Amino acid sequence: QKEVEQNSGPLSVPEGAIASLNCTYSDRGSQSFFWYRQYSGKSPELIMFIYSNGDKEDGRFTAQLNKASQYVSLLIRDSQPSDSATYLCAVMSGQNFVFGPGTRLSVLP
Amino acid sequence: GAVVSQHPSRVICKSGTSVKIECRSLDFQATTMFWYRQFPKQSLMLMATSNEGSKATYEQGVEKDKFLINHASLTLSTLTVTSAHPEDSSFYICSATLGGSNSPLHFGNGTRLTVT
Numbered sequence: 001q002k003e004v005e006q007n008s009g010p011l012s013v014p015e016g017a018i019a020s021l022n023c024t025y026s027d028r029g030s031q032s033f034f035w036y037r038q039y040s041g042k043s044p045e046l047i048m049f050i051y052s053n054g055d056k057e058d059g060r061f062t063a064q065l066n067k068a069s070q071y072v073s074l075l076i077r078d079s080q081p082s083d084s085a086t087y088l089c090a091v092m093s094g095q096n097f098v099f100g101p102g103t104r105l106s107v108l109p
Numbered sequence: 110g111a112v113v114s115q116h117p118s119r120v121i122c123k124s125g126t127s128v129k130i131e132c133r134s135l136d137f138q139a140t141t142m143f144w145y146r147q148f149p150k151q152s153l154m155l156m157a158t159s160n161e162g163s164k165a166t167y168e169q170g171v172e173k174d175k176f177l178i179n180h181a182s183l184t185l186s187t188l189t190v191t192s193a194h195p196e197d198s199s200f201y202i203c204s205a206t207l208g209g210s211n212s213p214l215h216f217g218n219g220t221r222l223t224v225t
Contacts, residue, residue: 032211043219101152
């Protein structure tokens with residue numbers, strides 16, 4: 001069964017620090033990788049996607065992909081209390097989207 | 110672009126009644142839509158994949174006769190929870206993709222269903 005794994009957290013970081021969120025996946029043939037943010041009681045919203053090995057930066061967010069290690073991460077620089085949410089890693093495996101369980105991030109003021 | 114609209118956002122119904130949830134792709138055509146359910150503090154769970162013009166594909170353990178899905182047009186999919194029971198109370202979220210191998214899922218705002 002194709003799986004996506006994340007630490008459930010909570011991951012607590014002080015305001016202004018870098019938050020690092022990690023995700024591993026089992027299907028070596030996966031090609032597309034996505035990070036979603038979900039606030040409590042809300043639906044997920046897309047933050048970033050990455051398809052190629054290496055880093056992709058968008059504002060305070062950087063996604064990193066290492067297909068050889070089957071690992072994708074999300075870095076949030078200058079973390080703000082408003083970044084406190086659950087972050088979902090999603091992997092497109094064939095035509096299917098497989099979601100990880102999410103990591104709960106808490107940014108402490 | 111890629112806006113998905115879901116209605117209603119909240120619904121309270123009595124046990125035994127049926128509830129219909131609508132999911133619309135506003136600015137694109139979606140041949141495939143996905144329905145998820147999420148219980149408090151738990152992960153997203155895929156319920157079914159809705160295909161325009163054909164029968165939905167249900168995940169294992171999801172009762173197709175209880176959760177009726179209709180995808181009659183390229184911009185509208187509906188989920189009907191029939192004979193709702195309190196254990197059906199959950200957060201139901203639809204999503205759609207523009208298609209193509211690298212297109213992300215775009216989610217509706219979700220529907221909070223409470224069955225009393």
